[in-house]
Amino acid sequence: MTVKQLSVFIENRRGRLGEVLHVLKEKDVSILSMSLADTSEFGLLRLITNDADKGCEVLNSLGFSGTVTNVFIIKLPHVAGALQNILEIISANDIDIEYAYGMSVEANDATIVVKTSQIEKAEKVLADNGIGTMSPEELKAL
Amino acid sequence: MIWSEKETLSRKEMEAIQLERLKETVYRVYDKVAPYRKKMDEAGVKPEDIKSLSDLSKLPFVTKQDLRDNYPFGLFAVPKDELLRIHASSGTTGKPTVVGYTKGDMDVWTECVSRIACAGGAKSTDVAQICFGYGMFTGALGLHYGLENIGTTIVPSSTGNSEKQLMYMKDFGTTLLVATPSYALRLAEVAREIGIDPKTDLNVKIGLVGSELLTDAMRDEMHKYWGEDMLITSNYGMSELMGPGVSGECEYLNGMHINEDFFIPEIIDPETEEVLPAGEWGELVITCIKKEALPLIRYRTRDITRLMYEPCECGRTTCRMANLSGRSDDMLKIRGVNVFPGQIEEVVLSVEGLGPHYEIVVERDGYTDKLTVRVELAKATDSFKELEKIEATVRNKLRVVLGLDAKIKLESPNTLARFEGKAKRIRDLRKGN
Ligand SMILES: [Zn+2]
Numbered sequence: 001m002t003v004k005q006l007s008v009f010i011e012n013r014r015g016r017l018g019e020v021l022h023v024l025k026e027k028d029v030s031i032l033s034m035s036l037a038d039t040s041e042f043g044l045l046r047l048i049t050n051d052a053d054k055g056c057e058v059l060n061s062l063g064f065s066g067t068v069t070n071v072f073i074i075k076l077p078h079v080a081g082a083l084q085n086i087l088e089i090i091s092a093n094d095i096d097i098e099y100a101y102g103m104s105v106e107a108n109d110a111t112i113v114v115k116t117s118q119i120e121k122a123e124k125v126l127a128d129n130g131i132g133t134m135s136p137e138e139l140k141a142l
Numbered sequence: 143m144i145w146s147e148k149e150t151l152s153r154k155e156m157e158a159i160q161l162e163r164l165k166e167t168v169y170r171v172y173d174k175v176a177p178y179r180k181k182m183d184e185a186g187v188k189p190e191d192i193k194s195l196s197d198l199s200k201l202p203f204v205t206k207q208d209l210r211d212n213y214p215f216g217l218f219a220v221p222k223d224e225l226l227r228i229h230a231s232s233g234t235t236g237k238p239t240v241v242g243y244t245k246g247d248m249d250v251w252t253e254c255v256s257r258i259a260c261a262g263g264a265k266s267t268d269v270a271q272i273c274f275g276y277g278m279f280t281g282a283l284g285l286h287y288g289l290e291n292i293g294t295t296i297v298p299s300s301t302g303n304s305e306k307q308l309m310y311m312k313d314f315g316t317t318l319l320v321a322t323p324s325y326a327l328r329l330a331e332v333a334r335e336i337g338i339d340p341k342t343d344l345n346v347k348i349g350l351v352g353s354e355l356l357t358d359a360m361r362d363e364m365h366k367y368w369g370e371d372m373l374i375t376s377n378y379g380m381s382e383l384m385g386p387g388v389s390g391e392c393e394y395l396n397g398m399h400i401n402e403d404f405f406i407p408e409i410i411d412p413e414t415e416e417v418l419p420a421g422e423w424g425e426l427v428i429t430c431i432k433k434e435a436l437p438l439i440r441y442r443t444r445d446i447t448r449l450m451y452e453p454c455e456c457g458r459t460t461c462r463m464a465n466l467s468g469r470s471d472d473m474l475k476i477r478g479v480n481v482f483p484g485q486i487e488e489v490v491l492s493v494e495g496l497g498p499h500y501e502i503v504v505e506r507d508g509y510t511d512k513l514t515v516r517v518e519l520a521k522a523t524d525s526f527k528e529l530e531k532i533e534a535t536v537r538n539k540l541r542v543v544l545g546l547d548a549k550i551k552l553e554s555p556n557t558l559a560r561f562e563g564k565a566k567r568i569r570d571l572r573k574g575n
Binding site: 005007008009011037039041042044046060063064065066067069098099115 | 519521522523524525526529530533549550551552553554555556557
């Protein structure tokens with residue numbers, strides 16, 4: 001099952017990242033995980049929040065450039081080498097990962113955010129291999 | 143419809159006409175126009191030196207200042223009693239620029255305007271409302287005779303009283319509107335105020351706009367209010383050359399077809415005054431080769447454009463000039479290269495994923511000039527690759543067009559300043575500027 005991720009374009013200008021975070025905080029959109037991909041000129045901020053749609057709407061109304069995309073939040077079992085195993089299963093099934101970043105939920109629970117354009121196929125492969133993903137309801141409850 | 147077969151000649155046929163008319167004009171001007179004879183003598187060029195079209199570049203330029211210096215009739219090639227009409231353009235400073243027409247000039251003018259009106263979609267069945275000010279300005283009467291010649295029904299409503307204009311439009315069934323783009327937008331605004339929706343309550347399908355720059359944003363705005371199916375074309379001219387009718391867009395909207403059998407276009411570097419190869423941006427210079435009263439040779443228009451000789455889908459073979467990208471006074475010199483804002487605009491508009499707004503920033507970094515082009519993303523994306531691709535595409539295209547490396551700064555939508563009228567898109571931060 002996928003969840004909604006909020007992506008925001010950021011000009012690499014002093015304070016721009018702070019502005020985004022401030023806007024979200026003002027509107028009670030809380031950030032659970034964050035990743036920033038950037039060059040010297042611009043960046044793409046990706047956020048797992050409790051309400052991606054609301055965050056996106058608020059940001060765009062203020063002149064930011066935000067969009068909502070579906071990503072998997074894969075739950076990592078408490079086993080050594082769990083991440084490696086999962087990545088191997090994904091790649092063995094020819095699923096391209098566009099990007100991935102970590103997200104820690106509670107002290108001991110780790111999850112990983114994964115973006116692929118092959119959502120249906122990934123859904124099946126993950127289910128067939130008993131790999132758990134976080135549902136939108138679980139995310140909201142965090 | 144193509145009005146004249148002269149618009150579809152082969153290059154060779156066109157050049158033969160141009161050369162014959164150019165030679166004739168140069169002899170006549172040398173003989174009749176003392177101030178230009180003096181210029182030619184000073185440049186050491188005689189009428190017999192003009193043997194081919196490329197010899198045109200040997201001839202001296204004429205500027206607006208020359209017209210002022212010889213106010214009112216000093217550059218005329220015919221005695222005053224041969225004039226049928228006099229027009230004048232209001233100078234912002236000092237004396238106006240005076241132009242005159244013989245019977246032959248009036249006929250040529252009518253022919254030229256008929257051609258561009260046809261290119262813009264005009265037909266004999268149209269009802270043409272001319273919302274240009276009638277008077278000393280050449281726009282209204284130029285369009286008037288050209289459209290009448292096609293057989294359209296003319297409504298010479300002139301400017302002002304927008305409510306009455308709209309009443310005529312509705313009651314007379316106007317199908318063709320002649321106006322400046324800003325007045326066309328103003329009319330649409332007044333229409334909505336008085337409860338008329340131009341899209342459904344009026345039947346205006348053709349817009350011939352001129353005497354003011356038509357930007358793409360304005361064209362889009364016009365479509366929004368007047369209807370998506372309205373054919374809106376821009377046309378070009380200036381009173382010094384004749385008035386409207388020098389060139390006009392066809393339905394393919396890819397540049398304005400020049401009436402080349404009456405006007406020879408050249409593009410020069412405004413600083414060095416050298417003639418530039420076809421396709422390069424620079425200042426438009428026009429030589430009138432069939433004018434009797436005021437045959438200006440190599441008139442510097444100060445308008446920036448480029449010439450396209452590739453055949454057009456409409457079937458016309460005449461050279462096209464790109465929509466103006468400003469005045470030659472807007473030219474920037476960056477690392478020794480001439481840059482016109484319009485070149486950058488063309489690149490920005492051609493890249494998918496970007497909005498039409500941009501800003502050009504020029505800075506001095508040590509001894510070199512640094513060019514930065516700020517562009518706006520048109521839509522949000524989650525793909526880093528897409529952003530990198532947009533950036534690289536703009537950079538590569540600019541390198542091809544300008545021969546310069548520019549830094550591209552992607553910005554969020556609505557970051558760059560918006561302008562009502564003339565856009566200020568250049569920030570030159572170099573010393574002394
Ligand atoms: Zn054409």
